Amino acid sequence: MRVKKRSLIALLALAVCVFPGYWLCLSLRPVEVIAVHDNGNHSYVLVRNFPQTDMGKIKWWLKNKDTLKEKYNIPNPSSSGYFTVIFWNFGEGYKEEGKYDRLCFDDMKIRINCIEKDAVFSVDKSRNFGTTFTAYDGDNYRLGQNGDIIKVGSD
CATH class of the missing domain: 1.20.5 (Single alpha-helices involved in coiled-coils or other helix-helix interfaces)
Structure with missing residues (x-):
């Protein structure tokens, strides 16, 4: 015993x-940025090794947003300043559209231009709400005027 x-x-x-x-x-x-697909003021960033925690995701964005702007010209705000950047897990890579509900990119002129829908994080900016963060497996946050991260709830 x-x-x-x-x-x-x-x-x-x-x-x-x-x-x-x-x-x-x-x-x-x-974090590895695999590709960026732009659709007006919406940008889709395909990533590997994205941070696991909500705060890790937000801190990564705050640290790397200038680099993303310089290297990929994202975010690309509308004339009113609105933009959305969605980070997608690249997973097993590009696939054909197939019979599954996949996210496909029209800017790629080949048949293998889709990924599994596995969003991990998004950043939105609007006139009414300012900058907001959505961690798809966590909560929602807002960037305060003094730079504080404010939890605003979850879905």
């Missing part, structure tokens, strides 16, 4: 060490 208890404690201790280490490795991988 004592050996079983020690084995169980050792197994739990190992799990307590391994799980946070694995999570740390996942969170330290750099």
